[in-house]
Amino acid sequence: MSHPYGIDNVLNAAGMDAVDLLRAFFLLAAATTFTVSISSSLRSRFLIYGPRATSTGSGPRPTAGNTSGLLDYLATWQVPHSYFTQFYIVSVLSSVFWGFQLFFRGGVFKAIASRVSEEHRLQSMSWTQVMICWLLLAMQGSRRLWECFHFAKPSTSKMWFVHWLLGLSFYLATGVAIWIEGSGTLLTRPLSIAHFQITNAPSVRTFFCVPLFLIASGMQHDCHHFLFSLKKYTLPDHPIFRGIICPHYGAECVIYLSLAVLAAPSGQLVNKTMLSCLAFVAVNLGLTAQTTKQWYMQKFDKEAVQDRWLMIPYVY
């Protein structure tokens, strides 16, 4: 059967189950980022972004004729750090799109869900799980978008254009990852009014993970507000930053961890697609937190920084 927008053809050409394809995307992106970070010359050119990159001065200059010159030249292909706003525009639009697709069983949803193997369809999320997880992801994208507009400050900091493209791809993939392991239920059981009843007692998972998600979101919001309040680059002295270099990154990991547990298909502890998504987030942010620590140690008080954890307590 052929489906709209060529989605079917794309998945067919890849010859892979849609769930495996998404997992492979997140893990490959995490592995590539990690590999690039091993070489200090690649790391400094292509991975460091935002305020951390400003400590090295005016940035790489193009020189012709050798590999280093070519790398320098490629590294000049940058976009403003403020393009992060586009990540959350894509995230919110993707949540709205998938909300409609799932609710009305649209063609794109059917094209992707029909590419999920029998094995993955048999162990499926419930409709309630899909709805809660979809809502939380939509809330996360909307809050971050709101913050991008309200906590924006003048800045010249930049990121490499591939980072920006990878970010856009990440949010597009996450929009699908949040429901894909519910395909078995979504395809076979129609949505009914019973799924909207809030009188049912929440599962233990929901009881613990939704508050965890909300607390981490609130903490991250406070961190972003505090960073916004700093008039120039400073060593953050907010209590939450005193023990941790990047608590906002730690909060992000907790947010994705809570989604991975909340979205666990029947009979499983965790949703492996969202866990792969978390692996990408953790690698990406862990490396950036490490660079932030080095930046703080060079620029500010080394003594005050060296004992701080990177993103979450007890992780250096």
Ligand SMILES: NC(=O)c1ccc[n+]([C@@H]2O[C@H](COP(=O)([O-])OP(=O)(O)OC[C@H]3O[C@@H](n4cnc5c(N)ncnc54)[C@H](OP(=O)(O)O)[C@@H]3O)[C@@H](O)[C@H]2O)c1
């Ligand atoms: N899901 C993912 O894979 C992913 C990836 C990246 C980020 N994120 C999330 O997006 C959020 C923002 O990330 P980010 O990497 O952009 O954060 P960031 O580099 O810490 O920057 C956030 C804002 O704070 C400013 N800032 C940072 N450190 C400062 C300091 N020491 N003094 C004064 N101002 C400072 C930045 O200024 P400038 O504007 O001048 O740079 C920027 O406006 C984080 O919570 C993160 O978890 C998620």
